[in-house]
Amino acid sequence: MDYKSTLNLPTTGFAMKANLAQREPERLKRWQQLELYQKIRAQNQGRPLFVLHDGPPYANGEIHIGHAVNKVLKDTIIKAKTLSGYDAPYVPGWDCHGLPIELMVEKKVGKAGVKVSHKEFRKACRDYAAKQVELQKAAFIRLGVLGDWDKPYLTMDYLFEADIVRSLAQICRNEHISKGAKPVHWCTDCGSALAEAEVEYEDKHSPAIDVRFSVVDSDKFLAACQLQPGHQGQGPISVVIWTTTPWTLPANQGVALNADMDYVLVQCQHEGQPERLLLAHDLMKSAMLRFNIDEYHVLANCQGAELEHLLLQHPFYDRQVPIILGEHVTIEAGTGAVHTAPGHGQDDYVVGQRYGLPVDNPVGANGVFVPGTALFEGMHVFSANDKVIETLKERGKLLHHHALLHSYPHCWRHHTPIIFRATPQWFIAMDKNNLRAQALTEIKRVQWIPDWGQARIESMIVGRPDWCISRQRTWGVPITLFVHKQTGELHPETEQLIEQVALRIEQHGIDAWFELSADELLGHDAENYDKISDTLDVWFDSGVTHAAVLARRTGLRFPADLYLEGSDQHRGWFQSSLLASVAMHNVAPYQAVLTHGFTVDAKGEKMSKSKGNVIPPQSVMAKLGADVLRLWVASTDYRGEMRVSEEILERTSDGYRRLRNTARFLLSNLADFEPSQHLVSNDELVALDRFILDKAYQLQQDVIAAYEAYQFQTVFQKSPSFLRH
């Protein structure tokens, strides 16, 4: 006899075994064949719009687990919003220009302008980026992320490139652009700027010198040191600086001390003459030893901060330079006083900006002092070292001189020492036309999740220097400006000219600018103008996605409802997007910004290849399935660091099985349930049923509230808890 029909056995097509690794790809294929994303778009048309704008990952390399976290969070929100009745499109994008791609391509085809033409090089970059996009796209699809994968946005699309240029034009029109100078790594053999990655450190012999900067007003100086009357010592007073680049002294504009460091004024005799020297307390002994001075005593102690703004005499030029304060001054070497040439050093530049010091650059592209440079014109910087030392000696400013072997940046191609050299650059000026203030106003209007994001980005905006948007690179969107050769002014028709260029770029991509001859647009006037050959910082590209995507595509909207990225983007994309958008439209490009933390290992430490604690998403998907990876993301509080390990994923997998089995049990029990026949009205339900229905309703409300607040870990916590009842 067959008892099977007499028993209430589970009846369901819902398999017990998930077998995710095998079955997920089949399901994804079905979604694709169904054109599921497009169907959802069509069906939800007319519903309230919810725009989550995708921040473009950089198109280089396999995705790592951080990418997975980011995309899964976005996808979860998109799907939850869709279920809540919104039209929630998702247009993924990629960041395609920039140095990392150039470097990869250089390895394959050689340097632009050397082995291949710039045009061929750009073509190779475009092809390379396209391949990387496909690679990452496949991984994102495999993750189960639903979106417009057929029509993503690429910052290298011709139309996108044209819109970048148009955005620049608008920012120009709103008068936020300024031209300035900034020190960059410079190879005098290449005659060009080098990127960070093109610099290699090698040992080099340099002359190390200690130089006197005489105090201009002794009384004022002594008062600042709070020196007791009658114990003031005697002889000239100097602040002593130590440097290994004597050739940068012609560009000196200040002497930096550390505000919190202790300094001493020392009475001593040098070559028979009494004098007083200011040195860092902790470096006094080593300095005196170096100067070969045995007898000395301390006249006064003070902190660096007390000497701020006092004036010093430049050692060989007729100018006075201020004492300034900078955190970069340390007691590692030297005297505790740092000669500052804003045109020849990064730290010097930054601190110089703070004090409004001029960015003086007397050195030409070939490393030779430009005509008009007193004492040194026509000399190459490294051979000028001797002349500088000689000059200092003549004027009694040289305290000591010795040779030093140290690690020094070199050009990776020529293996010759490089210099820092200020070159003309384009900036988005933070304080021109109210940009910083308006950005800060807009920040207050935005909802920051978690809320400390606001303080974080605020302090960054308050403190940041002007945004240098120019790069001297090949694979980037050109700064399409014409500058008057004599006056340095932009062409009066700039706005209209840029639109003409943009139209050409729409047709032929960025090559259209590089191949353009100025007289095509300017006619006879071309001879009076320089056509800028700089490219834009890639952060500018991604910073204007709101213009090139949100405002451009139908079905989207500017500003977006939500931007969602890792917390590093407070300095990156959130900031570049905010500044670009405020510079263009005076408003933030987003209503809300959500950040997630970084993935770390079981011990809470950073993942790295060398530590061997990296968890590739590909292997998780292959072993446990994308849904387990997604459930891990959903179950983790993303506000802080997110821990992942084999064990954590195993636990997640356990949780997944439990959820799955419960769903199967419910489905099988409902297999023969016909609502029209079997539905029981509320007042006929037994108390236990009413109790559980109420519980279920409460849970539902909690879950909806958790989704609204983007707190997926709450959903994950509460659901199994309920299932126990």
Place this chain on the structure above:
RNA sequence: GGGCCUGUAGCUCAGUUGGUUAGAGCGCACCCCUGAUAAGGGUGAGGUCGGCCGUUCAAAUCGGCCCAGGCCCA
């Protein structure tokens, strides 16, 4: 070195304005079931709430210092 953030059972998380023996799910141990079976049920163990010092009648919760870690700078 600076700004911001994190630190509650093996794992993931709750813990409301400071107030009784600090909770949940998973895992673990033991037991039961063996027609929901790569399942299910029951019982139980497990925590110096990162550390120290304060404020308070009372601190996981408030304040200070420190430790470990993360992001961004220097």
